[in-house]
Amino acid sequence: MEAATTSARTAAPPKRGMTERARAERKLAWILCAPAVIAMLLVTGYPIAYAFYLSLQKFDLRFPDEKEFVGLSNYADVLSSSTWWSDLLTTVIITVVSVSFELVLGMLIALVMHRAIFGRGPVRAAILIPYGIVTVVAAFAWRYAFDPTSGFVFGLPLVPDTWQPLNTKEGSLFVIIAAEVWKTTPFMALLLLAGLALVPDELHEAAKVDGASALQRFFRITLPLMKPAILVALLFRTLDAFRIFDNIFIIQPGGALGTESVSILGYNVLINRVNLGLGSAISILIFICVILIAFLFVKGLGTSTAQQRGET
Amino acid sequence: MHGRHLPAAIIALTALALGGCGVGGDEGGSGARAINWYAFNEPGGSYQMAVDNCNKQSNGRYTINYVKLPNIADQQRELLVRRLAAEDDDIDLASLDVIWTAEFAEAGWIVPWEGDRRSVAEEGKLDGPLETVRYQGKIWAIPHTSNTQLLWYRKDRVDPPPDDFTWDEMIDDAVEKGTAVEVQAAQYEGLVVWINALIAGAGGQIVNEQGDVAVNDTAKRAAEIEKKLATSPAAPPGMSTNREDQARQGFESGRSDYQINYTFIYPSAEAIEGFQEKIGWARYPRTDKDKPSAPPLGGFNIAVSEYSNNQDLAFEAAECLASPENQALSAELGGLPPTTESVYSNPKVEKAFPFADELRASIDAAGPRPVTPAYSDISLAIQKTYHPPDAVDPDTVVSTLRDRIEKAVEGKIF
Numbered sequence: 001m002e003a004a005t006t007s008a009r010t011a012a013p014p015k016r017g018m019t020e021r022a023r024a025e026r027k028l029a030w031i032l033c034a035p036a037v038i039a040m041l042l043v044t045g046y047p048i049a050y051a052f053y054l055s056l057q058k059f060d061l062r063f064p065d066e067k068e069f070v071g072l073s074n075y076a077d078v079l080s081s082s083t084w085w086s087d088l089l090t091t092v093i094i095t096v097v098s099v100s101f102e103l104v105l106g107m108l109i110a111l112v113m114h115r116a117i118f119g120r121g122p123v124r125a126a127i128l129i130p131y132g133i134v135t136v137v138a139a140f141a142w143r144y145a146f147d148p149t150s151g152f153v154f155g156l157p158l159v160p161d162t163w164q165p166l167n168t169k170e171g172s173l174f175v176i177i178a179a180e181v182w183k184t185t186p187f188m189a190l191l192l193l194a195g196l197a198l199v200p201d202e203l204h205e206a207a208k209v210d211g212a213s214a215l216q217r218f219f220r221i222t223l224p225l226m227k228p229a230i231l232v233a234l235l236f237r238t239l240d241a242f243r244i245f246d247n248i249f250i251i252q253p254g255g256a257l258g259t260e261s262v263s264i265l266g267y268n269v270l271i272n273r274v275n276l277g278l279g280s281a282i283s284i285l286i287f288i289c290v291i292l293i294a295f296l297f298v299k300g301l302g303t304s305t306a307q308q309r310g311e312t
Numbered sequence: 313m314h315g316r317h318l319p320a321a322i323i324a325l326t327a328l329a330l331g332g333c334g335v336g337g338d339e340g341g342s343g344a345r346a347i348n349w350y351a352f353n354e355p356g357g358s359y360q361m362a363v364d365n366c367n368k369q370s371n372g373r374y375t376i377n378y379v380k381l382p383n384i385a386d387q388q389r390e391l392l393v394r395r396l397a398a399e400d401d402d403i404d405l406a407s408l409d410v411i412w413t414a415e416f417a418e419a420g421w422i423v424p425w426e427g428d429r430r431s432v433a434e435e436g437k438l439d440g441p442l443e444t445v446r447y448q449g450k451i452w453a454i455p456h457t458s459n460t461q462l463l464w465y466r467k468d469r470v471d472p473p474p475d476d477f478t479w480d481e482m483i484d485d486a487v488e489k490g491t492a493v494e495v496q497a498a499q500y501e502g503l504v505v506w507i508n509a510l511i512a513g514a515g516g517q518i519v520n521e522q523g524d525v526a527v528n529d530t531a532k533r534a535a536e537i538e539k540k541l542a543t544s545p546a547a548p549p550g551m552s553t554n555r556e557d558q559a560r561q562g563f564e565s566g567r568s569d570y571q572i573n574y575t576f577i578y579p580s581a582e583a584i585e586g587f588q589e590k591i592g593w594a595r596y597p598r599t600d601k602d603k604p605s606a607p608p609l610g611g612f613n614i615a616v617s618e619y620s621n622n623q624d625l626a627f628e629a630a631e632c633l634a635s636p637e638n639q640a641l642s643a644e645l646g647g648l649p650p651t652t653e654s655v656y657s658n659p660k661v662e663k664a665f666p667f668a669d670e671l672r673a674s675i676d677a678a679g680p681r682p683v684t685p686a687y688s689d690i691s692l693a694i695q696k697t698y699h700p701p702d703a704v705d706p707d708t709v710v711s712t713l714r715d716r717i718e719k720a721v722e723g724k725i726f
Contacts, residue, residue: 060399060723061397061416061419062415062418062419062685063419064419064420065686069353072562077724077725078725081725081726083725083726084725148549148550148553149549149550149552149561149565151557154444164549164550165553167550167552167553167700196606248547252553253499253500253693254386254499254500256498256499256552256700257499257552257699257700258673265725268692268726271390271394271693272386272389272390272688272724273688273689273692274393274394274397275723277723278723278724278725282725295587298340306327
């Protein structure tokens with residue numbers, strides 16, 4: 001606590017005390033940042049503001065004459081519908097399950113990549129291949145693998161012929177999550193590998209001398225030191241998984257069989273029904289969810305880094 | 313340390329969804345005005361040949377560019393709607409599925425065919441297809457190709473179905489013989505085609521002539537038949553994800569003796585030695601024993617865009633593309649039934665459709681899908697209500713469907 005406040009005080013020195021040079025440097029910094037800030041405002045600020053403006057209208061592209069300001073009624077409409085909540089639940093299930101699997105598998109893979117003694121380059125490249133494949137292509141591969149008439153999965157030993165995952169909600173979610181995990185675990189592994197590289201070897205050696213087992217070393221040394229890296233990886237993947245669209249779009253077109261995620265719902269309303277008002281309200285709600293997730297993680301991150309500073 | 317970059321990263325992530333692209337161009341051949349025709353990629357090649365024919369006949373006044381759309385109707389509509397809503401002048405002509413007329417007309421994206429043009433569009437056309445270009449007393453497109461579903465069966469395995477063959481009898485027979493009935497029951501427009509035909513076959517409607525919701529007990533009857541098939545041993549594997557082509561494959565694989573599908577399956581069966589001879593055809597099965605069936609009506613009409621810079625030439629080009637000669641080409645090469653009555657007596661068309669009599673009768677008896685500008689919303693509502701087929705509850709389906717369609721029409725979420 002105390003350390004945090006002192007560092008905050010030193011980070012923002014009183015302006016009056018600035019030298020001529022410091023002031024000039026600060027001005028230069030602003031000028032150098034300006035193009036990026038302006039570009040950012042143009043490509044993100046404007047669309048978000050426009051989407052918010054649209055979400056307050058009754059606006060269907062097919063009936064342009066009926067356009068009118070309706071305040072927050074689109075939001076009321078979305079939030080009072082069972083569709084939104086069931087889609088949100090589906091999205092959360094997909095997010096939580098796939099990110100958990102990715103974290104465990106990603107950690108194992110990161111350890112393999114970290115410890116690989118020979119052929120480090122080829123091992124890392126091989127592990128990264130799924131991440132390099134376009135999501136839509138990967139999704140098609142998974143869909144065809146489980147296709148009831150031609151899927152090769154059903155020819156494998158131990159797989160019952162009568163199992164038709166794409167015909168049920170649970171089965172479809174299983175395939176969607178599997179495709180998601182297969183595709184993005186390498187990304188998780190890569191981020192974790194970076195964190196792993198930060199753990200100093202001396203600590204491990206010291207622990208070994210003290211008689212700590214491999215498991216103890218992993219849970220007592222590696223994991224705590226990697227916490228910031230893990231949280232960043234989790235944040236990125238959670239935000240990504242929450243907006244899941246392409247895998248569902250290909251594997252269960254239209255979000256059939258109750259696999260509709262909030263992004264698919266937004267797409268159906270915006271692009272299929274061309275109802276810009278209602279669709280924009282959904283987009284803004286997704287945006288708010290994403291900000292909430294980020295906020296929770298950033299708060300978590302903040303406390304964890306402070307704790308760490310206090311400990312070491 | 314990471315925290316400082318996060319807000320920026322979040323904003324950047326949300327921006328990833330944005331994108332754009334462009335196709336086509338306005339440049340035609342030497343001095344001729346370019347007319348861009350957005351139509352699905354007809355695999356038989358007949359659309360391209362029609363374009364070539366018309367370009368020759370135009371004497372250099374216009375050159376049609378055939379801009380190929382995806383083969384899935386939902387995706388075609390999405391692309392056209394996006395462009396037309398943005399007043400894109402790149403589209404001169406668009407091939408519209410028969411169900412889109414009201415929506416596109418109401419939105420002001422297509423121009424009506426009036427005066428002499430109206431007579432050209434109507435001339436010699438079959439009643440069913442002509443009805444699909446009519447909205448609020450005007451003609452909004454020229455009928456091009458038609459389509460309907462027939463009951464295809466294995467002549468070598470089952471008896472020819474009687475005239476009053478019903479869905480129940482067909483399912484029972486398939487169960488008894490240990491075979492399957494191929495249908496389209498994935499969550500997409502094809503499911504709406506089936507459900508609408510079942511409802512119309514029971515004498516019901518989803519939306520009436522005034523555009524009001526008219527869901528009644530016939531919707532329950534449709535759900536009963538759908539559920540009966542889906543939960544019976546006659547349900548084909550993957551039924552809840554099957555579309556037209558999976559049904560065709562299933563029938564060709566020999567797993568099923570009955571198939572409900574469009575006419576393209578007949579030319580397609582040529583690829584299998586001796587298979588075509590085994591295929592029999594009959595009228596779409598009945599919902600109720602005492603009521604004639606109302607087969608689905610499909611097909612495409614060609615409309616002129618409101619935002620075209622060459623509307624006069626576009627009308628001319630559309631007339632040419634939909635001419636009897638070019639319709640005959642589409643029938644012969646693409647297996648697409650004509651909309652002009654006289655084309656059916658063309659020897660080449662007769663050869664392409666040995667089932668021409670049944671086809672004509674089916675088109676004449678067809679029950680239209682709802683004519684309403686909110687069609688795509690209503691379609692989504694029907695899809696959600698009747699999918700998955702084995703989980704539909706006939707006891708609650710009427711109120712669920714009515715509730716969803718009312719929300720759909722009001723532009724609400726369902």
